[in-house]
Amino acid sequence: MLSGLRRALDGLYLAGGVLAGLFLISIAVLVLLSIVSRLLGIFVPGLSEYAGYAMASSSFLALAYTFGRGGHIRVNLVLTKFSGTKRRVAELWCLAAGSFLAGYLAWFSVKMVRVSHMLGDISEGSDAIPLWIPQIGMAAGAVLLAVALIDRLISVAAGAPLIAEQTSE
Incomplete structure (x- = not known):
């Protein structure tokens, strides 16, 4: 069961x-479209705003x-000063603090x-898109980060190797 959860x-x-990679590609396409449309004298509303939304989504989803x-x-500069049990406790503390902060960010991103x-709410740009649509990418990424940190916290608490131990093998 746990291996299935790990794979999931x-x-x-x-x-x-x-998804973050796809949003990066969309940024390139939107910027190129913006450049070409300006050269042709065609106004396409919202291209800059959509590129900004894609950048935020890409950043958070990654x-x-x-x-x-x-x-x-x-x-790691601090964590490498410790070894053995002290190192594991320090790692757990860092993961717990990170999980709390990421959970806080996720909670308020979803609330936003x-x-x-x-x-x-609609954007103030020329596109006038409902703001909750581009905000979904940020919220989803924040939730994913919180899940990843909590996942790692539980794994390390259950005895999983620490990052330094994984890379030295």
């Missing part, structure tokens, strides 16, 4: 990474995948989407 979570993080691959800047939807 890893698949979820990978899906976030793939967080969990990047965390799982060890790509985030970590507190809900409130924007309830209030009918």
Whole structure:
């Protein structure tokens, strides 16, 4: 059962990474479309705003995948000063603090989407899109990061190898 859950979570993080990559591609397409439309003298409303929304979604959706691959800047300078049980306790403390902060961000990101939807907020740009639509990418990425940190916290608490131990093997 746990191996199935592990595969599901890893698949979820990978899906976030793939979506982040697709949003990066959409940024390039939107910027190119903006340049070409200006050269042709055609006004296409909202291109800059959509590129900004894609950038925010890409950034947040990539967080969990990047965390799982060890790509985030970590507190290794401090953690390497410890060894054995002290190292595990320090790692657990860092993961607990990170889980709390990511959970806080996720909670309020989801709340922001809900409130924007309830209030009918629309963007101030020329596109006038309901703001809850582009905010979904940020909220989903924040939730994925919180899940990834809690996942890692539980794994380390259950005895999983620490990051430094994994890379030295």
